[in-house]
Amino acid sequence: MLGVPVRGLVVLGVLATAGLMYVANGGARLGAEESGTGPCRVTVIADILNVRSGPADTQPIVSTMRRDAVVPAERRVENGFRMLDEGRWVKDEFVLPTSDSDCS
Known part of the structure; x- marks a missing residue:
């Protein structure tokens, strides 16, 4: 052939x-x-959590979330901030992965 x-x-x-x-x-x-493994979802553990437009304290706040809110998140953590959907970021120390999540 x-x-x-x-x-x-x-x-x-x-x-x-x-x-x-x-x-x-x-x-x-x-x-x-x-x-x-499931998708990454996190629970807010702060009373009120600022959601920012980028992974830094100097980035503008685009919204806030209340304690116990559960939201989809990315596995990406940069500069101590976890990326949520649509380019939103939260301080990673104020969220915890849900028990059925794979955020590693």
Whole structure:
């Protein structure tokens, strides 16, 4: 077959299949759903928590959250701030991952 060994075609087929699975899974690690890890969600433990537009105390406050609020969060922590959705940030020391979350 055009001088290509069968073993080479098998390797190419396996790599192509793996690549298609990666793309179909949105670039996420394959099998992540099966590991039992859930999305990252955090609970506010401060009375009132400032939500900022960036990961620093000098960034503007865009909103606030009350104690016991539970919100989706990212695993990303920068400069002591945890990223929430839509580019919002909170001081990480004032939130705790929920018991069913994987925020590591």
